Amino acid sequence: MSSKIKKADLDWKNLPFDYHKTDYNIRFHHKDGRWSGGELVESEHINLHMAAPAIHYGQQAFEGLKAFETQDGRIVCFRPDENGKRLQRSSERIYIPVFPVETFTDAVRTVIKANAKYVPPYGTGASMYLRPVVFGTGPRVGLGPASEYLLIIFGTPVGPYYKGGFTPVKALVVEDYDRAAPQGVGDCKVGGNYAAGLGGGQYGKNLGFPVVLYLDPREKKYIDEFSTSNFIAVKGNTYITPRSESILPSITNDSLAVIAADMGMKVEKRQVEISELADFDEVGAVGTAAVITPVNQIKFRDREYTFGKGDAAGEVITKLYKRLTGIQTGDDADKFGWLHEIAV
Ligand code: COI
Numbered sequence: 001m002s003s004k005i006k007k008a009d010l011d012w013k014n015l016p017f018d019y020h021k022t023d024y025n026i027r028f029h030h031k032d033g034r035w036s037g038g039e040l041v042e043s044e045h046i047n048l049h050m051a052a053p054a055i056h057y058g059q060q061a062f063e064g065l066k067a068f069e070t071q072d073g074r075i076v077c078f079r080p081d082e083n084g085k086r087l088q089r090s091s092e093r094i095y096i097p098v099f100p101v102e103t104f105t106d107a108v109r110t111v112i113k114a115n116a117k118y119v120p121p122y123g124t125g126a127s128m129y130l131r132p133v134v135f136g137t138g139p140r141v142g143l144g145p146a147s148e149y150l151l152i153i154f155g156t157p158v159g160p161y162y163k164g165g166f167t168p169v170k171a172l173v174v175e176d177y178d179r180a181a182p183q184g185v186g187d188c189k190v191g192g193n194y195a196a197g198l199g200g201g202q203y204g205k206n207l208g209f210p211v212v213l214y215l216d217p218r219e220k221k222y223i224d225e226f227s228t229s230n231f232i233a234v235k236g237n238t239y240i241t242p243r244s245e246s247i248l249p250s251i252t253n254d255s256l257a258v259i260a261a262d263m264g265m266k267v268e269k270r271q272v273e274i275s276e277l278a279d280f281d282e283v284g285a286v287g288t289a290a291v292i293t294p295v296n297q298i299k300f301r302d303r304e305y306t307f308g309k310g311d312a313a314g315e316v317i318t319k320l321y322k323r324l325t326g327i328q329t330g331d332d333a334d335k336f337g338w339l340h341e342i343a344v
Contacts, residue, residue, distance in 0.1 A: 012124035015159035024114040025154035054135030061090035070330030090188035095145035161289040168296035172209035186246030229287030233280040282314035
């Protein structure tokens with residue numbers, strides 16, 4: 001069965017990971033201690049006070065999640081409740097009033113449904129990326145939380161984050177840049193972490209590395225995460241991922257660890273020394289946008305470590321990728337109950 005929706009006329013198989021206009025976004029305002037009901041709007045723009053703390057002091061948090069079309073024409077969203085919970089944790093840390101998880105998942109549904117013609121057709125490898133963002137709008141010049149807030153969720157059809165999709169990329173360990181501080185906000189999804197990563201990212205790109213890897217900012221001894229995504233490694237039958245106070249708790253990483261355990265792998269979430277790079281068989285960059293991007297080379301100081309099968313991903317990362325994307329697109333049974341079906 002194919003989808004009942006007449007899709008937009010897009011080159012679905014060649015979509016970049018970028019903004020593409022859709023029809024509606026949803027907005028909630030927080031004023032006088034309460035969140036308003038959601039309003040679906042067509043405008044892509046916001047009328048923002050120039051003294052909004054979001055643009056001066058970075059009081060903002062955001063999320064990223066995806067919706068897919070399944071082979072039988074259903075539209076599903078992957079673990080939106082977890083994004084709702086993570087947004088609450090980020091918000092609490094930077095004094096943004098928390099948004100109820102149930103309202104968040106309902107709003108995600110509303111946006112997907114209103115823009116259903118932009119959910120890429122099954123089999124194209126593309127998806128609809130949802131971007132919720134919440135920020136302080138009430139004017140204020142002294143440092144402190146804003147008096148008013150706006151939460152927006154928009155959706156945009158996207159292709160793979162890294163060119164070539166499931167094709168290995170090479171990474172550079174940057175030691176002269178940190179993306180987060182110990183006891184800072186590295187474990188929250190806030191824009192400042194990504195702004196802090198722009199310098200290191202550009203430094204890597206200038207040297208021909210599409211992705212950079214950060215070390216823990218306290219000792220520079222342990223692996224933290226990539227600029228865009230979490231770090232995972234495979235060593236024999238073990239799935240290894242860093243435990244750190246300054247990295248984002250990735251929902252994709254959490255899902256992959258569950259899948260790995262289900263595949264009979266041992267899962268280790270622990271401090272991972274950079275010196276262990278030599279021991280790993282396969283490495284991946286994992287996140288909503290990156291899905292699992294295989295990493296076939298990491299340059300650390302004057303050494304290059306290689307992983308997987310050269311130009312192709314290793315077997316385990318390939319299996320993990322297939323299991324995750326199989327669940328997301330409904331090809332495999334949703335045995336962990338991760339899919340939220342959107343009635344359109
Ligand atoms: C995501 O994976 O959802 C992110 O927000 C990462 C961003 C660099 C696109």
